[in-house]
């Protein structure tokens with residue numbers, strides 16, 4: 009099984025320059041062969057690899073960077089085309105240097121990638137200092153080196169590993185994701201949205217307003233832009249941490265996990281920041297639950313997002329149309345008299361529906 013470990017690295021100035029150059033060359037190669045394919049037709053990886061050798065003679069700077077990363081770029085283009093041919097994605101796009109995340113990938117060949125305490129040996133770069141925060145288990149396959157728009161550098165090491173066994177769990181759970189509480193389970197557990205969301209949200213709002221008043225591309229504009237990017241980064245970081253803890257806890261305790269798929273409209277950027285932050289995190293959270301379920305041999309069930317989980321009485325099945333009003337937090341079923349907390353009731357229905365469709 010493949011698994012990725014992400015660490016921050018601290019390259020020297022020379023190493024950072026080389027990384028930047030490598031990122032630039034990978035982008036150059038990608039765009040060069042995409043332009044070629046667009047002008048004529050897509051020739052495939054093997055033909056492109058041959059032409060890359062010729063191209064290196066014409067552009068000596070391509071020889072200064074890591075060679076497996078350029079081959080990887082051709083493979084990336086190849087998979088972009090095959091996704092397009094299979095109608096799984098749109099037509100491949102040119103890589104833009106203004107994209108906030110820039111990266112390239114190196115393949116492991118003849119121990120060109122090695123870890124020694126808090127240094128990692130990377131092709132062409134030599135030993136780079138890194139924050140060795142958790143032990144890596146497994147055989148290294150490749151490493152992706154990336155730079156954020158705040159000029160921080162990271163590596164994501166992909167390894168082939170035997171997953172440690174997590175004992176079978178007995179629980180079965182339904183999960184309702186929301187804004188008021190981040191998640192509510194069919195066991196009545198309510199996990200509130202972390203408080204720092206609000207804190208960073210305020211800071212981010214202020215920084216964005218300051219940015220909008222600055223003259224574009226002035227020094228002050230760029231400084232403010234960096235601040236905004238740093239805040240986004242901080243939010244993303246703390247969010248991932250929170251989501252990892254929550255998803256691991258759920259997977260550890262439950263053998264069957266039922267969630268509601270996300271409504272497509274949810275993913276549309278919302279004017280309210282807190283809403284858009286939550287929207288983005290729901291997708292990540294469901295992904296985590298899904299791959300951790302796979303790792304630890306759990307049953308992960310995603311039900312139809314249009315299932316009326318909030319409207320049904322989880323005791324007798326009566327449908328209460330009134331519950332479309334989001335502000336109603338509790339209700340009493342007019343048929344069976346059961347008292348319901350809106351989100352707990354929804355989570356119970358999600359669980360029951362998941363068990364029904366899976367059986």
Ligand SMILES: [Zn+2]
Nearest residue numbers: 321324341344
């Ligand atoms: Zn009822």
